[in-house]
């Protein structure tokens with residue numbers, strides 16, 4: 387296995403990884419996936435505690451982080467909403483983190499503000515893993531997306547990846563492109579004008595030689611896709627609800643469209659979905675979004691074990 391040193395490193399941003407690190411994380415994740423399938427009991431982080439600090443709603447990220455820690459033999463403390471923490475009494479993020487830092491060895495957190503995970507990492511001794519900072523970054527989701535592409539398609543190189551939906555506010559795609567840029571992939575950004583990928587991100591990718599196309603037309607993009615990565619319009623990031631109402635339903639992936647245009651496509655979605663993939667897609671062989679959620683556990687196990695020096 388291609389070992390790299392992630393011990394003690396905070397996981398904050400998709401841009402922090404080298405290709406060797408990505409390959410190593412995926413190798414370790416694959417190994418854990420095998421062990422989980424065999425129901426092997428792992429005790430790699432026995433005696434260690436993870437703080438699971440979710441100031442924003444979450445189903446998959448929080449529960450898969452906590453499952454990952456339990457499956458590695460560790461323990462978990464935490465809260466699942468800001469209202470259940472002293473934030474509700476006016477405590478600053480820094481003070482909450484400094485306090486939790488007295489109790490735990492590793493912190494997995496989600497917070498509505500961009501840059502919050504960096505702020506936490508600046509005051510914490512414990513390793514901080516960013517489970518989503520507002521419309522900023524979501525590196526662990528991006529890693530499990532990459533892992534899913536590798537599992538579903540056999541390899542990452544050579545794929546055309548369409549990223550569709552709210553590319554302006556979607557932290558999973560902001561982190562994802564920073565991983566895909568290490569592979570020989572063509573990226574197609576499919577979004578309504580108002581929700582395009584931030585120009586700075588697109589320019590930075592192109593400057594690094596990544597092939598990026600931008601469009602607002604679903605069918606020609608779908609026709610080219612090996613991977614179609616759908617995202618939800620991020621309602622909670624809109625200041626004006628009327629603006630959200632105008633944009634919701636901009637793109638809907640249905641079984642009819644997939645079967646007509648590109649039946650071999652692999653469909654990913656970080657979930658939760660609202661109305662952007664109809665439920666009749668779920669039965670198609672390429673509908674990989676629940677398998678993708680399943681992959682979250684072994685990828686997070688890999689990250690926890692690697693940053694704690696236990697992989």
Ligand code: NCD
Nearest residue numbers: 446447518558618656657658
């Ligand atoms: C994503 C998130 O929270 O950014 N969900 C997740 O972590 N699986 C995507 C979303 O909420 O739309």
